[in-house]
Amino acid sequence: MAAPRTLFDKIWESHLVDRQDDGTCLIYIDRHLVHEVTSPQAFEGLRLAGRQLRRPEATLAVADHNVPTTDRSAGIADEESRIQVETLIRNCADFGVPYIEVDDPRQGIVHIIGPEQGFTLPGMTIVCGDSHTSTHGAFGALAFGIGTSEVEHVLATQTLIQQPAKNMRITVEGARPVGTTAKDLILAIIGKIGTAGGTGHVIEYAGQAITDLSMEGRMTVCNMSIEAGARAGLIAPDEATFDYIKGRPMAPKAGAWEQAEAAWRGLPSDPDARYDKEVTLAAAEIAPQVTWGTSPEDVVPVTGRVPDPADAPDEGKRQAMARSLAYMGIKAGTPIGEIPVDKVFIGSCTNGRIEDLREAAAVAKGRKVAEGVQALIVPGSGLVKNQAEEEGLHKVFIEAGFEWREPGCSMCLAMNADKLEPGERCASTSNRNFEGRQGRGGRTHLMSPGMAAAAAVTGRIADVRDLV
Amino acid sequence: MEKFTKLTGVAAPLPMVNVDTDKIIPKQFLKTIKRTGLSEGLFYELRFDEDGNKKDFVLDQPAYRDAKILVAGENFGCGSSREHAPWALLDAGIRCIIASSFADIFYNNCFKNGILPIALPQEQVDLLMDDAERGANAVVTVDLETQEITGPDGGRVQFEIDPFRKHCLMNGLDDIGLSLQKANKIDAFEAKRRQEQPWL
Numbered sequence: 290m291a292a293p294r295t296l297f298d299k300i301w302e303s304h305l306v307d308r309q310d311d312g313t314c315l316i317y318i319d320r321h322l323v324h325e326v327t328s329p330q331a332f333e334g335l336r337l338a339g340r341q342l343r344r345p346e347a348t349l350a351v352a353d354h355n356v357p358t359t360d361r362s363a364g365i366a367d368e369e370s371r372i373q374v375e376t377l378i379r380n381c382a383d384f385g386v387p388y389i390e391v392d393d394p395r396q397g398i399v400h401i402i403g404p405e406q407g408f409t410l411p412g413m414t415i416v417c418g419d420s421h422t423s424t425h426g427a428f429g430a431l432a433f434g435i436g437t438s439e440v441e442h443v444l445a446t447q448t449l450i451q452q453p454a455k456n457m458r459i460t461v462e463g464a465r466p467v468g469t470t471a472k473d474l475i476l477a478i479i480g481k482i483g484t485a486g487g488t489g490h491v492i493e494y495a496g497q498a499i500t501d502l503s504m505e506g507r508m509t510v511c512n513m514s515i516e517a518g519a520r521a522g523l524i525a526p527d528e529a530t531f532d533y534i535k536g537r538p539m540a541p542k543a544g545a546w547e548q549a550e551a552a553w554r555g556l557p558s559d560p561d562a563r564y565d566k567e568v569t570l571a572a573a574e575i576a577p578q579v580t581w582g583t584s585p586e587d588v589v590p591v592t593g594r595v596p597d598p599a600d601a602p603d604e605g606k607r608q609a610m611a612r613s614l615a616y617m618g619i620k621a622g623t624p625i626g627e628i629p630v631d632k633v634f635i636g637s638c639t640n641g642r643i644e645d646l647r648e649a650a651a652v653a654k655g656r657k658v659a660e661g662v663q664a665l666i667v668p669g670s671g672l673v674k675n676q677a678e679e680e681g682l683h684k685v686f687i688e689a690g691f692e693w694r695e696p697g698c699s700m701c702l703a704m705n706a707d708k709l710e711p712g713e714r715c716a717s718t719s720n721r722n723f724e725g726r727q728g729r730g731g732r733t734h735l736m737s738p739g740m741a742a743a744a745a746v747t748g749r750i751a752d753v754r755d756l757v
Numbered sequence: 758m759e760k761f762t763k764l765t766g767v768a769a770p771l772p773m774v775n776v777d778t779d780k781i782i783p784k785q786f787l788k789t790i791k792r793t794g795l796s797e798g799l800f801y802e803l804r805f806d807e808d809g810n811k812k813d814f815v816l817d818q819p820a821y822r823d824a825k826i827l828v829a830g831e832n833f834g835c836g837s838s839r840e841h842a843p844w845a846l847l848d849a850g851i852r853c854i855i856a857s858s859f860a861d862i863f864y865n866n867c868f869k870n871g872i873l874p875i876a877l878p879q880e881q882v883d884l885l886m887d888d889a890e891r892g893a894n895a896v897v898t899v900d901l902e903t904q905e906i907t908g909p910d911g912g913r914v915q916f917e918i919d920p921f922r923k924h925c926l927m928n929g930l931d932d933i934g935l936s937l938q939k940a941n942k943i944d945a946f947e948a949k950r951r952q953e954q955p956w957l
Binding site for chain 1: 772773774775777779780783784785787788789790791792802807830831832835836837838839840843858859860861862865866869870919920921932933935936937939940942943946947950954955956957
């Protein structure tokens with residue numbers, strides 16, 4: 290009998306084109322998402338070498354990082370951003386790549402539109418020149434971020450040269466407590482294993498707290514696998530996965546669907562499959578989480594205090610903590626709930642989906658954004674925006690004093706006009722609190738959409754459980 | 758891609774952990790459509806204050822201006838997949854980075870650009886960091902063929918590297934060219950896939 294295999298093993302083995310004697314593998318890539326920031330040099334490379342695209346139809350392009358989230362009818366004001374988007378449009382036209390226009394209702398962040406369009410399916414290999422490609426692992430697809438040289442490699446060959454990753458399983462046992470969301474689960478996981486905890490591994494998330502999540506929540510968890518050091522995160526496909534996919538524009542149609550679904554049902558890890566690393570958390574112990582520092586592993590429960598560098602396990606960590614606190618402008622021992630905020634950002638590939646907006650709206654409803662706070666809601670895609678408007682969520686936000694914006698990456702990485710000024714502090718639903726990430730000198734506290742909305746209406750970091 | 762065989766040069770110390778790719782090159786420098794000229798943005802916020810004045814960052818100090826090697830703390834290159842990070846390092850003359858660990862995507866991106874990332878046990882990184890602190894005297898030799906680093910005092914350290922990556926780096930090979938030689942295998946894979954998974 291064949292050895293039991295993990296979900297990762299199954300996808301990996303079914304995509305092997307070649308394995309060299311030295312162990313290096315050539316794996317087939319089923320789908321490739323392309324955006325404007327990491328692709329221009331790849332297309333330029335193809336041109337210089339006189340190479341063509343192997344499978345343009347397996348590729349989907351959209352501009353997301355640079356696009357303004359305010360009125361777009363006048364185009365992009367920033368010249369470099371505009372050139373980058375125009376370059377993507379020209380490259381897609383020249384090489385025959387399907388491209389979603391900026392004013393198309395389907396436009397949005399690559400990792401939101403892939404699943405929405407049914408471009409993302411279980412058992413696939415999916416890549417993109419973006420580290421948050423791990424998001425698509427929520428569907429049981431092996432999805433990971435690549436550099437521009439690899440983008441060019443995939444465009445030309447539809448394959449990648451890879452070394453197999455190790456298997457890691459993270460099990461979150463039990464049901465999530467009220468107020469604890471997918472974002473809190475993944476922040477708690479990163480806090481536990483550290484930002485290098487998953488290096489060299491693909492993380493499979495399991496346990497009741499994970500399988501209880503909607504597809505939106507699963508995407509939030511897999512999205513931040515990269516912040517735990519893993520290139521990819523995976524969740525076994527189940528009924529929730531199939532229900533989400535069925536009927537999407539690029540999903541298999543009747544006839545093919547039955548065949549596809551039967552194959553997908555064989556993907557979950559075998560019962561006795563072996564993992565190189567196992568980590569277990571109890572959902573009951575996970576309260577809403579907030580980051581205090583400049584690394585996503587710097588998490589504390591909202592009821593906690595800013596930690597003291599004196600308690601660090603080693604000198605390197607102590608220095609890093611002291612540097613973080615100085616950058617963040619907060620003192621060790623400060624209760625998290627006393628930290629005031631200047632801006633609030635709700636959006637990104639981590640938390641820019643409909644469920645996230647519903648969660649934020651539930652807190653915003655009937656309340657007002659605190660005096661002196663600017664709060665942005667940036668839907669992850671045009672379809673998310675339309676859905677939210679159908680549900681009247683935009684009215685809730687606008688009445689409460691939030692700004693209702695056009696879709697894009699926005700203040701997650703501040704490549705467009707949405708950014709923090711030096712010293713400004715932001716409650717953000719994005720994925721990285723690195724120094725300068727949201728604007729030079731900007732201070733980021735990562736949290737869930739409900740928590741960010743709670744910060745907006747109270748003017749400080751607040752426990753969402755006190756507001757709903 | 759330029760070959761990497763043997764490199765002798767000054768090693769600059771960057772004793773920080775979790776140096777992320779936003780720190781290596783901030784987003785405002787990602788708007789380029791070229792691979793060159795990115796050293797302008799390298800470690801920008803560590804190098805310049807908010808008014809654009811130099812802050813005496815290690816690579817701007819006279820002793821380290823021609824550094825070819827960087828010695829850094831654990832989890833170097835974490836964060837975004839931006840290949841602009843290795844492009845910026847390369848543009849500034851850095852061909853080798855030594856740290857106790859690297860983030861996967863950055864590590865991989867280095868090899869595509871003729872940069873050798875070397876992961877060593879922390880104690881050995883600490884020793885090389887001490888060597889690097891010695892300024893212009895911190896001349897280190899990295900020999901890829903023998904997988905050996907020679908410090909300023911002649912001390913030697915062996916390092917591990919995947920044999921295929923070593924082969925490609927030593928010969929400056931183009932990955933795409935290598936993979937295209939396997940076109941018949943890719944064709945065969947696609948034919949089988951169409952049969953087994955017609956919905957794709």
